[in-house]
């Protein structure tokens with residue numbers, strides 16, 4: 334009995350979300366639904382990135398930032414995420430946070446690892462020795478408590494390293510690296526308090542307006558979190574606005590700069606697809622198909638593009654004709670058999686249940702067997718029973734004849 338319990342516990346520990354811990358960044362292996370309090374919270378796309386808050390046996394709970402800045406922790410199945418190796422910038426940010434929180438070994442480790450990233454090597458090479466220098470000088474001073482003569486010199490040395498950190502923070506601020514500047518400056522203060530205690534004489538003053546800068550760093554951090562979410566949802570217009578807002582608060586926030594670069598190409602492509610869709614729609618039936626497919630590609634890339642959305646609305650009737658034609662007399666004439674009431678039921682299920690998470694695709698995007706596979710694969714997500722699935726397939730089979738005409 335005891336052994337069984339042990340085995341279960343051992344298994345449990347092993348299964349506990351594959352060694353993921355708080356602060357890890359994970360990426361979705363395929364599209365999935367974020368759950369919050371037992372309810373569907375939001376769709377998340379393949380490749381979308383999240384920061385882990387906690388884990389349990391089968392789930393990871395990730396940070397999700399709402400529009401008002403509040404953070405909730407919806408969950409995802411652990412088997413569907415993989416951990417991402419942090420880049421040098423992430424290590425530097427995490428290292429500065431560790432320094433601020435007096436986790437000095439972590440700070441050293443993270444700054445050292447950041448040095449392996451070619452792009453961040455210069456910054457890591459500037460930060461590590463200065464932080465390291467202050468920590469070493471602090472340790473020396475503490476070890477000399479019983480030796481006042483030598484302690485006086487050591488104290489001078491320590492205060493110099495603190496001044497260097499204050500200056501470094503001021504420099505980081507002038508290059509727009511605000512969060513980093515504040516973390517290093519706060520870290521220096523905490524270190525001074527830890528080493529000198531009440532003996533605060535001679536501690537160099539900060540050169541930063543920390544109330545203002547701290548608030549700006551928070552704004553930028555929020556913008557990073559929300560822009561990442563918006564990009565994951567392909568809301569690129571929303572993401573762009575968040576990036577602009579974040580960069581205004583913290584011009585040197587590298588995540589935002591990187592997002593901006595990544596977005597530029599996709600937004601240009603969406604704009605191009607919009608122009609294509611707009612110009613092709615008046616060029617006969619073939620043009621309409623071309624236009625609809627450009628619209629679909631464009632919206633998949635950038636779901637909140639105003640022009641694409643507007644065009645999509647204008648072309649709703651043509652869209653419906655290509656994705657989910659109504660079951661009427663014209664339909665039945667081309668459908669090659671079937672019962673119109675049953676077909677209509679299949680259509681209703683199809684247009685209602687398969688649009689919970691995304692738009693319908695063009696029927697001619699795949700053949701019957703392709704649809705059979707897709708509907709089979711999506712049935713669980715749509716919560717369809719076998720009978721409902723068959724009804725949808727009967728409708729799609731008939732509609733393929735209608736669209737194919």
Ligand code: HEC
Nearest residue numbers: 363364365379686687689690691694707708711712714715
């Ligand atoms: C709960 C959300 C959800 C529901 C409901 C849903 N899908 Fe999907 N569907 C997705 C996601 C997410 C993807 C993205 C690809 C993936 O992750 O597999 C997707 C992708 C697709 C694709 C593209 C597949 C490919 O291979 O490119 C098609 C077609 C599709 N779904 C059809 C359907 C149909 C038909 C239904 C109804 C039976 C349906 N979906 C219901 C979430 C859903």
